[in-house]
């Protein structure tokens with residue numbers, strides 16, 4: 198399997214090169230590009246990036262793995278992230294997580310057998326005023342309840 | 356006192372777009388800005404007493420004065436929009452409702468600092484807010500507000516709390532792991548790509564236009580002599596009206612909680628407050644009437660103002676459980692460079708898990724305090740000391756709850 202950026206992302210990359218004095222600083226922007234293009238970051242992609250940024254693949258992995266938002270294996274079509282930190286805990290995030298585990302039939306960290314949903318627990322999303330907060334894919338849903346979640350899941354399933 | 360120096364446009368529909376922002380006075384500080392010399396702008400910020408609103412509270416103007424004399428080398432302004440401290444969700448309001456205020460503040464700050472290229476480092480989870488700011492940037496470029504004197508690049512993080520620490524943020528921006536740097540003993544600017552840089556929080560930079568447009572005295576008319584101006588204070592947890600409210604420094608905490616926050620949710624009794632983000636020491640409910648919202652008062656109460664994001668806990672909360680929640684957070688987020696921090700946070704988390712499972716001993720509580728001492732002052736950054744102080748404050752404020760969990 199080989200990897201390359203789409204022509205559109207190549208153009209973006211060339212533009213970004215003008216915005217940073219060092220090639221290496223493009224690390225996070227390009228890792229994001231890869232993940233948004235493929236859904237995850239494969240070792241082929243990291244080798245490709247290493248070449249592009251004139252560093253070793255190990256260096257790319259060493260940096261990428263420091264951050265929690267990159268996936269090194271494919272995840273479900275929809276990524277459900279439940280915030281567990283203090284304000285969300287006070288707002289009932291534990292029961293929200295239990296509800297999702299029961300409804301989806303998986304535990305935290307797993308993907309449903311049909312590959313539709315991956316469920317994870319995350320540390321503070323910065324939505325403390327709207328606790329409990331769940332982030333699905335890239336959208337925040339604040340002050341969620343079992344009822345709003347059940348409607349959201351319905352929508353995503355259809 | 357409710358104020359609207361920063362939050363004036365928050366409730367105006369569409370104020371995040373350039374046209375509506377302009378119609379409501381955005382970029383109104385630029386005529387006066389460009390009539391002043393860059394040095395005079397810095398002077399104005401120094402005199403305003405503006406303090407950093409990312410948690411540290413150090414004087415902004417003084418930080419700017421650390422920049423070396425002008426030469427032909429690049430110098431950078433970096434805006435810290437990493438906002439990951441539990442309890443804190445204020446900077447995203449600026450990015451969401453008034454992104455042009457941040458751009459206006461960056462134009463002013465970059466002018467004062469002779470900066471031609473500025474970066475905004477935003478936490479990776481803030482997809483919506485990054486997109487919104489990116490749109491505002493495009494509008495500002497289109498209108499010729501950016502591009503000639505100043506370029507701004509938005510840089511997304513990827514999920515690492517420690518990247519809110521300014522040197523970790525700079526490392527991350529350079530394409531490395533977000534490891535905090537060892538600090539020199541003398542005061543000096545930060546360094547980005549080998550050149551001098553200033554790192555300021557979003558709200559700090561968003562405070563600059565008011566100071567420039569109305570003068571430092573107008574800013575000092577709010578707040579207290581040592582904590583001048585206003586801050587976006589947050590309420591979350593067991594409170595009737597959670598949210599972000601702009602208040603003058605020196606406002607009574609009790610008044611804020613009762614009058615603006617509508618009191619503790621469902622009329623329950625107040626047990627404790629974490630004043631400004633989860634690394635601040637906890638305050639017992641009974642001490643709240645004596646506290647005002649400014650750096651000095653919180654310090655006298657043995658806590659800190661931090662980011663101003665207050666977490667309210669009612670009488671039903673188990674304090675050891677709340678502490679466990681935060682220890683999990685800090686253990687997860689330690690960057691791992693220093694042994695006392697990497698190991699200490701995990702060790703404390705495991706001990707508390709045991710205590711909460713009813714298998715703890717009284718000596719475990721002493722051990723928690725002892726580990727805190729080992730973590731304090733022996734690490735590269737203030738992350739570990741903050742965790743240690745936080746943990747000690749929970750045990751000291753509510754010792755009976757911890758000991759009650761330990762049968763022997």
Ligand code: SF4
Nearest residue numbers: 690692693696734736
């Ligand atoms: S104190 Fe903790 S977070 Fe700070 S540098 Fe050391 S290991 Fe990293």
